[in-house]
Amino acid sequence: MENEKQTKKTARSPLALAWRKLLRHRLSLYGGLILAVLYTLMLLADFVSPYRYDEGIRDKSHFWPTIVHWRDANGSWVGPHVYNGYRLADANFEEHYVEGRPENAERIAAWLDLDPAEVDTRAYPVSLLARRGPERRLFGLVRTNRRLFGIEPEETDEDRPNPPALYLLGADGLGRCVFSRLLYGARVSLTIGLVAVAISFSIGMLLGGISGYFSGTTDIVIQRACEMMMMVPGFYLLLALRSSFDAARLTSTQIYFAVVIILSFIGWAGMARTIRGMTLGVARNEYVLAARALGASHGRVILRHVLPSTLSYAIVTATLAIPAGMLGESGLSFLGLGIQDPQASWGNMLQESMNIVNIRHYPWLLAPGVMIFLSVVAFQFLGDGLRDAFDPRTIVGGKKR
Numbered sequence: 001m002e003n004e005k006q007t008k009k010t011a012r013s014p015l016a017l018a019w020r021k022l023l024r025h026r027l028s029l030y031g032g033l034i035l036a037v038l039y040t041l042m043l044l045a046d047f048v049s050p051y052r053y054d055e056g057i058r059d060k061s062h063f064w065p066t067i068v069h070w071r072d073a074n075g076s077w078v079g080p081h082v083y084n085g086y087r088l089a090d091a092n093f094e095e096h097y098v099e100g101r102p103e104n105a106e107r108i109a110a111w112l113d114l115d116p117a118e119v120d121t122r123a124y125p126v127s128l129l130a131r132r133g134p135e136r137r138l139f140g141l142v143r144t145n146r147r148l149f150g151i152e153p154e155e156t157d158e159d160r161p162n163p164p165a166l167y168l169l170g171a172d173g174l175g176r177c178v179f180s181r182l183l184y185g186a187r188v189s190l191t192i193g194l195v196a197v198a199i200s201f202s203i204g205m206l207l208g209g210i211s212g213y214f215s216g217t218t219d220i221v222i223q224r225a226c227e228m229m230m231m232v233p234g235f236y237l238l239l240a241l242r243s244s245f246d247a248a249r250l251t252s253t254q255i256y257f258a259v260v261i262i263l264s265f266i267g268w269a270g271m272a273r274t275i276r277g278m279t280l281g282v283a284r285n286e287y288v289l290a291a292r293a294l295g296a297s298h299g300r301v302i303l304r305h306v307l308p309s310t311l312s313y314a315i316v317t318a319t320l321a322i323p324a325g326m327l328g329e330s331g332l333s334f335l336g337l338g339i340q341d342p343q344a345s346w347g348n349m350l351q352e353s354m355n356i357v358n359i360r361h362y363p364w365l366l367a368p369g370v371m372i373f374l375s376v377v378a379f380q381f382l383g384d385g386l387r388d389a390f391d392p393r394t395i396v397g398g399k400k401r
């Protein structure tokens with residue numbers, strides 16, 4: 001009896017063992033935490049971002065990141081606030097960003113040939129739950145015109161050539177907030193890989209399971225189709241298929257789904273071949289033969305008994321394949337064949353960084369590249385952890401599980 005109780009205490013389900021091993025994989029946990037933060041910000045982009053993705057100030061083209069102050073000129077705590085910014089050029093045509101603080105008023109006025117009284121030296125408070133922009137629905141449910149933080153606009157801002165702005169990561173060439181566009185662009189860049197991999201892996205698993213289960217002529221036809229797909233370089237096929245669509249006649253939503261379909265079309269072959277190899281062994285197991293002897297249909301046997309045996313491998317491989325979908329979309333958008341401006345994606349935001357002069361003077365334009373790198377690395381860490389967690393040969397707590 002004692003041995004049976006001890007066995008019950010130590011026995012764990014495969015998922016419990018996998019979860020325990022995953023918790024011991026620190027890099028995987030860090031990757032998962034980073035992805036959780038990114039996807040949360042993506043979902044809350046309408047609320048967290050201080051501006052809309054298409055909202056810009058013409059006179060703040062390529063503006064520097066805004067400095068947030070917490071104390072006034074006397075050193076007293078007054079809370080977060082910003083000053084309006086001015087872009088000045090010296091005799092060598094080198095641009096400088098100068099805050100409109102009272103001590104800088106004469107310098108700004110001299111460079112811009114203004115009266116010092118005309119220089120905006122007010123401190124603009126950064127408010128929580130700031131009212132900004134038209135009313136919208138968050139998640140399609142809550143009607144609001146508030147954002148998590150921001151500068152509440154004044155009635156005269158629309159008539160001012162250089163109104164104050166809160167650009168945490170600077171502005172792009174059209175005076176749009178890079179930070180806000182990063183959050184909105186995450187909706188494209190972080191989801192397109194998930195959707196494309198979900199479709200391509202579903203196709204690959206289904207065709208691979210059918211190929212390995214039936215063998216014979218069915219196997220030969222499916223495998224020759226896989227080999228033909230794998231013969232063509234993926235990115236060049238991606239370019240060719242995308243170029244066949246007329247971008248001028250497609251909306252951003254239509255382009256999004258077109259890219260998803262293309263990425264799904266070129267990604268299923270490798271998965272199908274791998275699943276086919278795994279299915280060849282699983283299809284001859286006793287529980288599969290028993291299901292067939294009991295009269296179960298071929299479709300039921302494949303979906304209920306064969307493919308679930310390959311699910312752990314599919315989960316790990318899908319996690320590692322999602323970055324490829326992200327990079328595919330980013331590459332298309334970077335070349336102007338993906339998501340079109342003003343809709344934001346991390347790929348089309350990088351187009352301005354093609355000019356080396358822009359990188360030198362406005363390094364914040366590389367922020368989308370940093371986000372792509374961070375997301376890809378996080379997915380790789382998470383995928384490595386899942387692979388070790390689902391591998392029965394790995395060791396947990398000094399013992400093989």
